[in-house]
Amino acid sequence: MTQRIVIVGASLGGLRAAEALRSQHFDGEIVVIGDEVHAPYNRPPLSKEVLADQVSHEAVAFRQRASVSDVIWHLGDAAQSLSGTTVTTQSGTRFDADGVVIATGIRPRTNPLAGAASHRMTLRTLDDAIALRERLQPGAKVLVVGAGFIGCEVAATATTLGCQVSVVAVDEEPMIRPLGSSFGAALRQRHEARGVTFHLGTGIQAIDDTPEGAVVTLGDGTQLEASVIVEAIGSIPNVEWLEGQGFDLTDGVLCDNDMRVIGGDHVVAVGDVARFPNPLFDDVPRRIEHWNIPTDTARRAVMTLLGDLGLGEGSKESFTPMPAFWSDQFDLRLQAFGLPGLAGNEPGDVTIECGDLSGDVIVAYRNQGRLVGIVGVGFTKELQALRAEIGMAR
Amino acid sequence: MKIVVDMNVCQDHGQCVFAAPEIFSLDDDGHLVYQSDVDEALREKAEDAADVCPLQAIVVED
Numbered sequence: 001m002t003q004r005i006v007i008v009g010a011s012l013g014g015l016r017a018a019e020a021l022r023s024q025h026f027d028g029e030i031v032v033i034g035d036e037v038h039a040p041y042n043r044p045p046l047s048k049e050v051l052a053d054q055v056s057h058e059a060v061a062f063r064q065r066a067s068v069s070d071v072i073w074h075l076g077d078a079a080q081s082l083s084g085t086t087v088t089t090q091s092g093t094r095f096d097a098d099g100v101v102i103a104t105g106i107r108p109r110t111n112p113l114a115g116a117a118s119h120r121m122t123l124r125t126l127d128d129a130i131a132l133r134e135r136l137q138p139g140a141k142v143l144v145v146g147a148g149f150i151g152c153e154v155a156a157t158a159t160t161l162g163c164q165v166s167v168v169a170v171d172e173e174p175m176i177r178p179l180g181s182s183f184g185a186a187l188r189q190r191h192e193a194r195g196v197t198f199h200l201g202t203g204i205q206a207i208d209d210t211p212e213g214a215v216v217t218l219g220d221g222t223q224l225e226a227s228v229i230v231e232a233i234g235s236i237p238n239v240e241w242l243e244g245q246g247f248d249l250t251d252g253v254l255c256d257n258d259m260r261v262i263g264g265d266h267v268v269a270v271g272d273v274a275r276f277p278n279p280l281f282d283d284v285p286r287r288i289e290h291w292n293i294p295t296d297t298a299r300r301a302v303m304t305l306l307g308d309l310g311l312g313e314g315s316k317e318s319f320t321p322m323p324a325f326w327s328d329q330f331d332l333r334l335q336a337f338g339l340p341g342l343a344g345n346e347p348g349d350v351t352i353e354c355g356d357l358s359g360d361v362i363v364a365y366r367n368q369g370r371l372v373g374i375v376g377v378g379f380t381k382e383l384q385a386l387r388a389e390i391g392m393a394r
Numbered sequence: 395m396k397i398v399v400d401m402n403v404c405q406d407h408g409q410c411v412f413a414a415p416e417i418f419s420l421d422d423d424g425h426l427v428y429q430s431d432v433d434e435a436l437r438e439k440a441e442d443a444a445d446v447c448p449l450q451a452i453v454v455e456d
Contacts, residue, residue, distance in 0.1 A: 016445065023438070023441075062450065063450065065441065292409065292446060295445055295446060322412075324407075326448060333405065335407065380406050380408060380420060380424030381420050381423075381424040384408050
């Protein structure tokens with residue numbers, strides 16, 4: 001009988017899982033279920049080129065390997081529930097499977113305060129980016145809530161498009177969690193030099209409609225007018241459809257180091273939604289929202305699933321993917337490896353390896369004497385050399 | 395097998411260098427250099443390199 005694997009989630013992780021199934025010699029049926037109508041596309045350009053340059057789905061769609069040409073794409077219909085290895089979608093379509101790959105990713109978190117709904121936007125999908133692009137007209141007053149990756153990139157892109165941009169965040173500096181306060185401050189200064197205004201260390205007290213748009217009241221009483229509010233305050237893993245299966249859904253879906261979902265049978269998870277331990281750092285399961293993780297976890301998850309189904313050997317090696325991320329803001333490109341956010345608070349845990357924070361630089365992040373992350377501007381070659389030392393005493 | 399990299403798109407992230415060091419490397423200035431004619435035996439590695447390119451600038455042709 002033909003075997004069937006159902007992949008839930010049709011973004012990078014879902015596509016890479018389908019490709020991995022074929023490259024690891026699974027010759028049964030593959031179904032990919034996705035909530036968006038679009039075939040898998042690359043998300044990093046959404047906060048950059050897609051906002052700035054009017055690009056379409058075609059420009060950001062992933063090339064697909066010939067081996068996945070017979071995959072059944074069930075798009076525009078989100079999964080609603082899982083029972084064993086049977087997936088049911090919102091439209092009521094039921095897919096029985098021999099194995100399930102969870103790749104449902106995350107969605108943006110938003111401020112629970114009501115108000116100015118028609119002027120509030122988030123950025124996760126291509127449709128989000130196209131809708132936001134319409135609002136980023138020259139002179140538009142853009143209020144970005146959140147100073148992480150997406151918030152900083154949107155602030156930079158909107159400023160370049162001629163918008164007046166303010167950033168509000170509870171953090172004391174932009175991108176403080178991955179970069180630390182000194183690097184965050186240097187990043188803020190680069191934004192300020194281009195005209196971005198920051199309101200940091202403060203929350204939002206109220207969001208109200210005005211005839212022209214919205215007004216946001218900060219914790220200290222400051223009022224900021226906006227024609228559009230972009231909320232970039234983090235993410236929520238898409239796990240509601242997995243309830244009732246005995247999985248740990250505390251923050252994403254808990255997996256073992258082989259990407260096997262704990263409490264499941266022939267169920268694995270990949271990408272942003274998967275919380276798994278990475279012995280490169282320690283034994284704490286974490287979700288890692290970095291671009292290379294869907295690809296790395298998809299390969300491992302498929303190896304595990306095929307092994308558990310008796311269709312492959314699995315792997316006995318410990319799985320230690322190296323997180324890699326980057327961010328483009330104005331003419332600045334940050335490149336990073338590892339998990340710099342794990343750095344300790346001791347003197348010497350965060351050090352400048354070369355250059356300085358006003359220009360090209362490499363910053364190293366340590367925890368208890370081990371290198372846990374590196375972030376660089378420029379110095380590409382040096383950064384690549386240091387990558388090999390992550391996880392080691394240094 | 396031929397490798398084509400759109401050098402207008404490439405931003406020297408270097409992910410391909412880790413995936414397929416036999417094909418890709420960075421020069422002393424940190425810019426990408428690569429072999430365009432590659433032995434068929436390296437196809438899987440070349441495909442891996444194309445997968446991990448953040449800019450999706452690498453095409454593996456037959």
